């Protein structure tokens with residue numbers, strides 16, 4: 001438990017991705033089986049113990065320390081688990097310190113009452129970090145800002161294997177992953193045991209001007225680029241799954257899709273939300289509507305009715321036992337069209353949740369440019385080109401698939417706050433909150449509309465940093481409030497991919513992927529854009 | 543005599559009317575007794591300053607030779623008569639030269655701890671408990687969540703990180719007086735004998751420590767030499783700087799630095815996160831909760847007065863213990879970075 005707690009402590013404070021990977025691989029080298037496997041499961045949240053409620057921890061602490069002192073401490077620290085871990089009085093003489101393996105194996109096999117007794121005993125034996133990790137583990141609240149994907153990258157690095165191989169195996173593996181570690185250390189590769197496994201995805205290159213002469217449009221097939229999320233829907237017998245593009249199982253949030261998979265197949269496509277009021281075919285809603293359904297473990301009936309999800313399919317990787325990935329794209333497409341048509345004919349009135357991403361006829365660069373600039377729907381963010389002969393391979397093979405995204409939206413905003421960055425940027429003010437003008441009682445005021453922390457060069461960062469330091473009007477910890485009024489302020493041209501309505505932001509709008517596209521040192525702050533400009537960019541209401 | 547008549551809080555600091563002197567005054571006064579050299583306790587501009595020889599040297603180093611009109615050096619244990627009030631200094635274990643002030647008059651003895659700690663510090667003499675009627679204790683870390691771990695273990699974290707990230711400079715934020723030298727001493731004790739680089743603001747205090755008999759091993763200024771490739775000179779090196787320098791433009795000369803911070807506040811994750819610290823080192827020059835309460839029990843005064851920090855929690859604890867305790871609400875003492 002102490003070693004695991006030390007690992008968590010390092011991961012929590014380390015901002016750099018590469019540094020996190022190194023901390024993880026060093027841990028894999030040091031920790032024995034099955035501990036390291038349990039640690040992986042705890043971090044990727046594939047381990048759900050949840051034997052104890054936070055309230056029980058509080059009661060337990062009250063039995064050992066003065067309640068008034070604990071309340072003061074809890075107030076100060078903020079986090080209950082941390083306050084409890086820190087305040088617990090040491091009891092010298094405990095000579096057995098539990099390991100992570102003890103904790104996982106014991107807590108999985110006891111009742112709630114027994115669990116609390118065990119935890120109390122372990123509290124006495126552990127140090128503050130160990131107690132904190134134990135509470136987080138036992139109450140199911142372990143969130144340390146490390147994505148499952150990063151753990152897989154670290155495992156790949158540890159064993160010198162491509163990460164796609166790990167992604168492909170992942171859903172057939174069970175904690176504590178003994179067979180996986182054995183393979184990473186030179187043993188035999190575990191058989192791909194899972195039904196309905198994830199198949200690592202094929203990705204596209206963005207088209208730059210210089211690429212155009214290299215692309216022979218006669219060999220390409222064009223499609224719209226949909227503004228949803230890339231998923232893989234797989235059914236094999238009774239096993240049904242929806243995976244994200246990195247192989248995370250997100251099916252729990254999409255029972256409507258899981259229920260509507262009549263085929264034994266692996267479909268590559270875009271997850272979107274449709275308008276339930278339009279009976280016809282799937283009328284796609286903008287990304288903001290899909291956002292309501294993302295990042296949840298479960299979903300309500302009401303949400304499924306108001307924001308029904310579907311998959312716009314563009315590729316077929318596996319069908320009824322046959323791996324189609326070695327076939328050319330053209331042939332996979334034909335099989336996909338055949339499959340969807342067959343299912344539609346089989347139950348024309350069923351609750352269909354799959355349709356086809358149409359091939360669009362865009363024979364030359366002019367036609368492509370026009371389509372890209374004026375897409376027929378808000379939910380389209382550009383065009384895709386796929387070589388008809390391309391076989392399906394994981395990663396980003398050269399010259400096979402291309403994406404040409406529409407130009408971003410642009411707005412001129414004024415910097416309002418700046419925050420120090422992390423890691424290499426920890427001595428620079430590199431994260432900016434910016435705002436646009438809004439009418440107020442006494443003239444106009446700036447209302448914050450977003451945050452950006454990239455899009456500028458190191459040279460520009462140095463200049464902005466100096467500007468922030470020279471124009472600070474207040475400080476709050478790592479944040480500085482920067483002068484921004486009608487007479488003075490730094491105008492940032494902000495590029496973003498889309499805009500949605502938001503009740504969580506004071507401005508009522510939320511930007512997708514905002515970044516600084518240009519520094520407008522030349523532009524007076526009073527000439528920056530207004531909130532009306534942004535409101536006009538919102539997609540039409542549902 | 544009533545303790546309030548011997549020492550009581552005023553806006554300028556703790557005042558002793560019969561002796562006509564202040565202890566650690568926050569404003570210029572005629573006669574000051576200074577417990578130690580930290581800026582919130584030792585200010586310049588007093589008519590006279592009584593302190594240990596080390597503290598006087600530290601003040602001269604920080605403020606210049608003319609920091610006071612008159613210096614009065616008091617060795618540890620040397621009893622000084624101030625207008626009939628007996629005063630002597632006893633080690634506080636906080637930083638080099640730090641002392642508690644013992645004040646005795648007409649049979650009443652009061653002890654002002656100043657800042658103190660109980661654990662071992664290789665750069666200064668250890669705290670000595672003095673029996674007394676009134677103990678005036680600091681309470682910077684006066685909440686039971688503050689239990690500083692073993693110092694060697696924290697320093698080992700730094701050594702481990704140096705092994706794990708040999709291509710990155712390790713920037714250690716530490717108070718220029720006391721903490722910096724203590725971290726350096728601990729690194730030396732734990733076998734680190736490479737050159738340690740120090741921020742310019744620490745040079746004179748490190749020199750003074752050396753001169754006063756605290757060997758710090760090979761040190762060098764953390765300056766980039768003219769010419770190319772100098773940035774690489776700091777790869778895998780330890781650089782010690784004041785906390786304020788960690789987020790300053792000065793820090794940019796180092797390659798992808800690991801930001802470490804040696805402070806008791808690092809015990810609380812949110813505080814460490816807020817400061818953008820990658821490697822929190824929980825090392826403090828103040829007593830933690832257990833040290834505070836153990837000291838009160840050991841000294842066992844008739845009254846406990848609490849100042850400087852979380853007064854409410856320590857007073858509450860004392861009352862539950864059946865002790866007479868009161869908060870002093872003195873203002874002007876900040877230890878945000880310890």
Ligand SMILES: [Zn+2]
Nearest residue numbers: 578580636657
């Ligand atoms: Zn101090």
Ligand SMILES: [Zn+2]
Nearest residue numbers: 582657875877
């Ligand atoms: Zn102090």
